[in-house]
Amino acid sequence: MTSTRWLAEYAWLPGEAAPTPDVLIETVHDRITGVTPLTPDGGPDAGVDVLADAVRLPGLTLPGLANAHSHAFHRALRGRTHSGRGDFWSWRDQMYAVAARLDPDSYLALARAVYAEMALSGVTCVGEFHYLHHGPGGSRYADPNAMGAALVEAAAQAGVRLTLLDTCYLTASVDGRPLVGPQQRFGDGDALRWAERLDAFTPDGGHARLGAAIHSVRAVPAEQLATVAGWARRRDAPLHVHLSEQPAENDACRAVHGCTPTRLLADHGVLGRATTAVHATHPTSADVGLLGESRTGVCLCPTTERDLADGIGPVRRMADAGIPLSLGSDSHAVIDLFEEARAVELDERLRTRRRGHFTPAELLAAASTAGHAALGWTDAGRIAVGDRADLVTVRLDSVRTAGVIPAGVWFAASAADVAQVVVDGRVLVRDGRHVRVDVPEELTSAIRGVTDA
Numbered sequence: 001m002t003s004t005r006w007l008a009e010y011a012w013l014p015g016e017a018a019p020t021p022d023v024l025i026e027t028v029h030d031r032i033t034g035v036t037p038l039t040p041d042g043g044p045d046a047g048v049d050v051l052a053d054a055v056r057l058p059g060l061t062l063p064g065l066a067n068a069h070s071h072a073f074h075r076a077l078r079g080r081t082h083s084g085r086g087d088f089w090s091w092r093d094q095m096y097a098v099a100a101r102l103d104p105d106s107y108l109a110l111a112r113a114v115y116a117e118m119a120l121s122g123v124t125c126v127g128e129f130h131y132l133h134h135g136p137g138g139s140r141y142a143d144p145n146a147m148g149a150a151l152v153e154a155a156a157q158a159g160v161r162l163t164l165l166d167t168c169y170l171t172a173s174v175d176g177r178p179l180v181g182p183q184q185r186f187g188d189g190d191a192l193r194w195a196e197r198l199d200a201f202t203p204d205g206g207h208a209r210l211g212a213a214i215h216s217v218r219a220v221p222a223e224q225l226a227t228v229a230g231w232a233r234r235r236d237a238p239l240h241v242h243l244s245e246q247p248a249e250n251d252a253c254r255a256v257h258g259c260t261p262t263r264l265l266a267d268h269g270v271l272g273r274a275t276t277a278v279h280a281t282h283p284t285s286a287d288v289g290l291l292g293e294s295r296t297g298v299c300l301c302p303t304t305e306r307d308l309a310d311g312i313g314p315v316r317r318m319a320d321a322g323i324p325l326s327l328g329s330d331s332h333a334v335i336d337l338f339e340e341a342r343a344v345e346l347d348e349r350l351r352t353r354r355r356g357h358f359t360p361a362e363l364l365a366a367a368s369t370a371g372h373a374a375l376g377w378t379d380a381g382r383i384a385v386g387d388r389a390d391l392v393t394v395r396l397d398s399v400r401t402a403g404v405i406p407a408g409v410w411f412a413a414s415a416a417d418v419a420q421v422v423v424d425g426r427v428l429v430r431d432g433r434h435v436r437v438d439v440p441e442e443l444t445s446a447i448r449g450v451t452d453a
């Protein structure tokens, strides 16, 4: 049983508005067993003998960060789709071209590299919104869950925990047009067959758990929403859904169902504490009320939303309505939860032309505790006794962070400032390098394998 004493120069402890200096964190195997802020009298100088065996963590140590919304294969589009005109819909065509080339082996290689890139940025747990289930034309693999199994294995090899949000994706539009072309790989026929496939799947390894997802109101007919929601409830599993990312989705839903997507989900039992709506960029005031009353979470993906020209959601209003906010890098145009977190505040400033909407502690909660909770890992995301031993240490002496007060990292640091990452008590990133994956090399070869150049 591995027992380690870590001495953090600063650690951000639960409920604190700012980091605490000189904190002794004790871990046994995969759990935190002690958290002791050292008083000036009993600090490192006074207690040098007691602390001689402690591993020093210079900089600011945060709890593990959770990336609550990922489509791993979208990483292959980074730097290829951002220039010129177009919108979400034209970007989606390019995304489908990559999807069409993936098989379980290339999916594993790409996802392993992407999850290792996440580890370098301080992510200890990822929620993979997974809909690329089947072979070309929709043909079943010998194991119908081969693609999901590849993602589970990729996370194991990259050293991060995973919630596989297996996604029900049945139709191409709100009015029920059938899946065509690359979309055929996403479909299970109907929600009952989606549930049957999922019931036959047990993720391999304690690092992974299953959740459910409804791709969107475009992709699951109204009368089948309850089947997916019921599966998640029976399994006590998280349920995620893309919601109102585009005004066009709202318009189509109103035209077909006479209500907003949020109202439709509410009427079919989809909302609730275990549910996370992804984006929620264009909700009505009534929608915000429905999400808040049901304590449905919202996962914000600001770097993707800005890349795709989606818009800015009413984020402070949603938080004030009681909606827990989490963060995701979604299309992976950027993988950097510091960037996602500060965008929550900075976008709100642009919208309102006022400053000071979210405290640094609120941004930390979105990146850690709330994200883990949205993915069903309620014992992670805090530096607290009993929680998982996830520790993310950020340098305070880099060119970006030198001279910054520790609470200021949310406005100064980037993923490149993450020096060390411990997941479940094991060091995964040391001196800014993944201990077993050559991340740039593997990203390069994996992406070359599924793109034209």
Ligand SMILES: [Zn+2]
Residues within 6 Å of the ligand: 069, 071, 129, 242, 278, 330, 331
């Ligand atoms: Zn998404």
